[in-house]
Amino acid sequence: LEEENIEAFREHFLELHSYDQAQFYEEVGPDIRQVIYRFLSPKEMAMIFQSIELDDDEYENYLNEMDTSYGAAMLSFMYADDAVDILNELDTEQRENYLEMMDDETVEEINELLAYEEYTAGAIMTKEYVSVLERATVREAMRVLRQEAQTAETIYYIFVVNDAHQLLGVLSLRELIVAEGDLLIHDIMSDRIVSVKVTDDQENVANLMKDYDFLAIPVINDERELLGIITVDDIIDVIDEEAEDDYSKLAGISDMDDNDAGPIKAAGKRLPWLIILLFLGMITSGLMGIFEATLDKVALLATFIPLISGTSGNSGTQALAVAIRGIATGDIGGKDKFRLVLRELSTGLIMGLVSGALVVGIIFVWKGTFMIGLLVGAAICCSIIVATLAGSFIPILMHKLGVDPAVASGPFITTLNDVTSIVIYLGLASTFISQIM
Amino acid sequence: LEEENIEAFREHFLELHSYDQAQFYEEVGPDIRQVIYRFLSPKEMAMIFQSIELDDDEYENYLNEMDTSYGAAMLSFMYADDAVDILNELDTEQRENYLEMMDDETVEEINELLAYEEYTAGAIMTKEYVSVLERATVREAMRVLRQEAQTAETIYYIFVVNDAHQLLGVLSLRELIVAEGDLLIHDIMSDRIVSVKVTDDQENVANLMKDYDFLAIPVINDERELLGIITVDDIIDVIDEEAEDDYSKLAGISDMDDNDAGPIKAAGKRLPWLIILLFLGMITSGLMGIFEATLDKVALLATFIPLISGTSGNSGTQALAVAIRGIATGDIGGKDKFRLVLRELSTGLIMGLVSGALVVGIIFVWKGTFMIGLLVGAAICCSIIVATLAGSFIPILMHKLGVDPAVASGPFITTLNDVTSIVIYLGLASTFISQIM
Structure with a gap:
């Protein structure tokens, strides 16, 4: 296709959308990529590199394929936030x-962004925004806009500052376009501006932009100085990332992005969890050993163990998922937490009583024994209540302690609930063994 | 606060961002809302109503609080896509x-949108876009833009059409602003345009916009006529919805949005799943009953049941999550499916062998018995392989059959894997019972 004909390749390739260019770039092998580096300027390559979406550790491989000077030039042409990533x-x-x-200028910009902690507003913001002074006119603002249109990441919001570069207001391009040329920016800007602090968590920024339907949001420091902006395309990535993160933790995988990975890499990502959980499962086995005498007397008891631990696991996961999503979307505020746990207690009680009664009935009809049914039903009822409480209380507690609540992942809560439900069940069984037999 | 002073209320309230207005509107009771309806015009109320985010069935309650004529007027002032929702x-x-x-005009627009199936591009698109004819000049296009700026949902893309309203190209406001006034739109527009079909699934549209970082995407029919556009704020909601949907199904909840709900409502949403799974769990108990004789002979065997079923459940959920996210993000294409299942088979094999060997070792050290360790290890190895295969094969098969793969939710796969792992374990135990004792 593009072995030696530079002109033809450039003409075709540069017409493509940068996402399609990136797809092509990723799919061809290293040899062809060498040709691409020869054919394209670092600036053109920068546009492509901004559009690739890779596992974090793969960027390094691509960079190593290039000349260091070519790579450095390319990085300078990228938006600062992407280069920093x-x-x-x-x-x-x-x-x-x-x-x-x-x-020097680029280095200064990059060093500033490098200094912000990961997952904060500072780490995902871009410095390429359009700002005007409050005393400018609409006509002057339009001129600034035209100049910056090439490099700014978005020109659809114009941020209004004073001489100390403090944020005063905002103006959408929509408002600017319909305004008279002689008006002062100060008079037409909106001063009810929503902004985020540079140290804010990226998840909070995402929730804010989602609620307000902003295309960009300004980032300020404690002195209200405008430091950068965060654009909606970066926020979509954050939303995606956070959702993926919660999802994989509920499933017990450390990192989801492995549809293209080989089996060894995939197993490597899943095995650590599996093995930790295996050890936790051994605790369950150990605890059950205490009740071996009871199991020895009535083997029928053992057949209900998967039912009880399964049901307790299911109700715990449900409560966990509700709590984690509530925390992630900010629905669960400070004082609401106690109410939520109380709500979960009541919910668990209702579900426990209904499920327990159902089980008593089924076992009576099926096995013709009332005592064992009552035992299993009581165990299921208690297990559901405990599991529901644990599923909501543990992530809320972790959140309170400043730990990411999603770490209390699905499998952990499930295994924990396995242990408690089996102890409840076999504990009850051992206590009432004479009535059962 | 705003009991009778109309002017003061309007002045304060209308300065707020519509999201904050909506928050206020939701928080106050029905009495105060009656005052709001008296104080605000249907048009002002429309802006608020567009910003509330409610459970689908709650809109009806709010609408019923209003006069039917006030409600109808408000709905006409809303963007057509929101009114249709x-x-x-x-x-x-x-x-x-x-x-x-x-x-009549509004009704026609709304009826057109109502006709599209839910979750398609047609159902989420808006008709309020800016389009110009290809033979217009930049200056004329700017004039159209200024006129439409008030009503259009986005003015940042201008869609270029011919006389038959077929989509020819697109121009960003950024490009328009830096262009000379006399140039023809046809000459500066980009004709490499990415569009979606009106019948496309909303999830595909979301993936496309995420990849290309578009702020809006045009929707066309088979004749390439421009029917509407989909804006990035609607797509964020779609991404959120789909992620939430996958997440709640992995957790076994029919509908997640219940942090504010009371315990009865919350229990009502979770109990159906719990009870279905309870019945499936009964099947496990029934199958175990077949092996009661074996359990009766060696009660120690029962103590490993939670370990085996738990491990099998965990590995199945991992495989399920990878498959479902792969399908949702479009990473898993047509021919890739077979490769994925093969990859999962190998992954399961590796994980099964490692975990199995580990278990043999632990049980030997802990209980001093090699035969039972071998039995449990073999059961865990086989269970992991089967669970990993089931976790990936079942959602892929469902996707192929046109069923939403997320319906094969976490708890279902887990319960299924409970059954298979226990049958494998007790089947092996019964076969080799003489060697074990």
Whole structure:
């Protein structure tokens, strides 16, 4: 296709959307990519590199394919926030190598962004925004806009600042376009502006932008100085990431992105969890050993163990999922937490009583024994209540302690509930063994 | 606060962002809302109503608080796609009542959108976009834009059509602003345009917009006529909805949105699943009954049942989650499916062998018995392989059959794997019972 004909390749390739260019770039092998590096300028390559979506550790491989100077030039042409994401993946020495080859202004910008902690507003914001002084006119603002249109990440919001670069207001391009040319920006801007602090968590920023339907949101420091903006396309990635994160933790996988990975890599990502849970499962086995005498007397008892632990696991996972989503979307505020746990207690009580009664009935009809049914029913009722409480209380407690509640992942809660439900069941059985036999 | 002073209330309230207005509107009781209806015009109320995010069935309650004519006027002022979402929740008679009171043009637009199936591009698109003819000049296009700026949902893309309203190209406002006034739109537009079909699934549209970082995407029919556009804020809601949907199904809840609900409502949403799973769990108990004789002979065997079924459940959920996310993000294409199942088979094999070997070792050290360790290890190995295969094969098969794969929710797969793992374990135990004792 593009072995040696530079002109033809450039003409076809540069017409493509950068996402399609990136797809092509990823699919061809390293040899063809070498040709691409020769054919395209670092600036053109920067557009492509911004559009690839890779596992964090793969950027390094691509960068290593390029000349260091070519790579450095490409990184300078990228939006600063994207360049920082990539530089963050390199080790310190490599990063220094690239930074040395860039011009001072870019390096300063990048170093500033590198200083912000991961997953904060500062780490995902971009410095390429349009700002005007409050005393400018609409006509002057339009001129600034035209100049910046090439490099700004969005020109659809114009941020209004004073001489100290403090954020005063915002104006959408829509409002600017319909305004008279002589009006002062100060008079037509909106001063009810929603902004985020540079240290805010990215998840909070995402919730805010989702609620307000903003295309961009300004980022300020404690002095209200405008430091950057966060655009909606970055927020979509955050929303996606956070949802994926909660989802994989509920499923007990450390990292989801492995549809293309080989079986060894996939197993490597899942095995650690599986093995930790296996050890937890051994505890269950150990505890059951205490009740071996009871099991020995009535083997029928053992047949209900999967039913009880399964039901307790299911109700615990339900409560967990509700609590984690509530925390993630910010629905669960400070004082609401106690109410939620209380609500879950009542919910567990209702579900426990209904399920318990049902089980007593089924076992009576099926096995013709009332005592064992009552035992299993009581165990299921108690297990559901405990599991529902644990499923909501544990993530809320972790959130309160500043730990990511999603770490209390589905399998952990399930295994914990396995233990408690079996102890409840066999404990009851051992206590009432004479009545049962 | 705003008991009778209309002017003061309007001044304060109308300055708020519509999201904050909506929050206030939701929080106050029905009495205060009656005052709001008196104080605000249907048009102002429309902006608020567009910003509330409610459970689908709650819109009806709010609408019923208003005069039918006020409600109808408000619905006409809303963006057509949002009005349609609400009308979709009403029964046919009520919907007809509202439609009768609207003007013909609005009714036509709404009826067109109502005709599209839920979860398709047609159902979430809006008709309020800016389009210009290809033979217009930049100056003329800017004039159209200024006129439409008030009503259009986004003015940041201008869609270029011919006289038959067929989509020819697109131009961003950014490009328009930097262009010379005399140029023809035809000459500066981009004709490499990405569009979606009106019947496309909303999830595909979301993936496309996420990949390409579009703020809006045009919707066309088979004749390439431009029917509407889908904006990024609607897509964020779709992404959120779909992620929430997958998440709640993995957790076994029919509908997640219940952090504010009381315990009876919450229990009502979770109990159906719990009870279905309870019946499935009964099957496990029934199958175990077949092996009662074996359990009677070696009670120690029963103590490993939770370990085996738990491990099998965990590995199945992992495989399920990977498959469902792969399908949702479109990562799993047509021919990839077979490869994925093969990959999962190998992954299961690796995980099964590692976990199995580990278990043999632990049980030997702990209980001093090699035969029971071998039995449990073999059962865990086989269970992991079967569970991993089932976890990936079942959702892929369902997807192939056109059923939403997320319906094969976490608890179902887990319960299924409970059954198979216990049958494998006790089957092996019964076969080799003489060696074990």
